[in-house]
């Protein structure tokens with residue numbers, strides 16, 4: 209990596225009770241880079257992503273975003289950072305099923321205090337980018353898994369985050385829908401200049417990344433350039 213990393217995890221340790229999930233993991237993500245985190249089940253991938261994303265605090269080690277120690281921030285400051293500079297896509301999208309797709313996409317802007325008109329206009333601009341024009345008015349609970357994941361990508365990117373964290377974003381989809389979601393996630397993130405950290409156990413998903421790392425037993429064992 210030839211530029212200063214945007215986000216760094218240094219010597220990360222995390223245990224759940226007596227179960228160690230991370231045992232000294234080191235990772236760095238550059239601005240605009242797509243990093244795939246691979247590894248077997250239980251290796252610590254999700255725990256690493258949650259630490260990097262400021263969702264949980266490591267027991268030891270540091271998470272540094274633009275030179276600021278995320279894990280040492282008071283909760284309110286960490287929440288503010290999460291809302292303003294990070295975006296999230298999880299395996300099942302986690303859209304609000306009772307809200308329309310368009311409303312789900314607009315949600316981060318509404319929660320950030322933007323006016324409804326501004327938020328809905330911005331959300332509307334994402335529909336064609338992610339092939340969602342026909343389903344913008346449908347309830348999120350009634351669209352297909354692939355459509356829901358594409359809406360989750362739009363929702364993750366609408367507030368222009370610096371880093372998007374995606375945990376098995378294609379895990380609930382068939383191969384065709386999964387490829388489509390990865391293609392759109394990577395293209396949209398690159399266009400917006402956002403970095404992406406994507407946890408996956410599928411090498412075809414990891415192939416969309418600029419770089420792949422492998423987690424095993426809570427450590428990074430194989431930092432390798434993507435082919």
Ligand SMILES: Nc1ncnc2c1ncn2[C@@H]1O[C@H](COP(=O)(O)OP(=O)(O)OP(=O)(O)O)[C@@H](O)[C@H]1O
Pocket residue numbers: 224225227228229247248249250251252253254255256409
């Ligand atoms: N909230 C939790 N409470 C207790 N144990 C946990 C918790 N989260 C993770 N673990 C344990 O920590 C270890 C690492 O889990 P983690 O979910 O990070 O692995 P993973 O590589 O993402 O696995 P998978 O691919 O199956 O999702 C596992 O032994 C898991 O059981």
